[in-house]
Amino acid sequence: MERHGLASYLIGFVLAVILTAIPFWLVYTHALPPSRIMWIIAGAAVLQILVHLHFFLHINFTTTPKENLLAISFTAVLIFLMVGGSLWIMIDLHQRMAL
Known part of the structure; x- marks a missing residue:
């Protein structure tokens, strides 16, 4: 697999969709108390930033x-x-x- 290949973009896309869907689902279903949902949203946002930096912007630290x-x-x-x-x-x- 080359570094900037289609597989890398697809992995990044799937991870970004999952990291977006989890907070939406938690808010929609009220599955947890609001304070916990806020922490999960913040964590998912940080993870999504890292996914975008790595898979789409190809920034390797x-x-x-x-x-x-x-x-x-x-x-x-x-x-x-x-x-x-x-x-x-x-x-x-x-x-x-x-x-």
């Missing part, structure tokens, strides 16, 4: 040039700050509205 890894790391920090800051603000506003 052992052979990728240092500049690309620095760019990815900087992007991850920015996303973490934006998402974390947004959640912090929304949770704080929710608590203030509940008073």
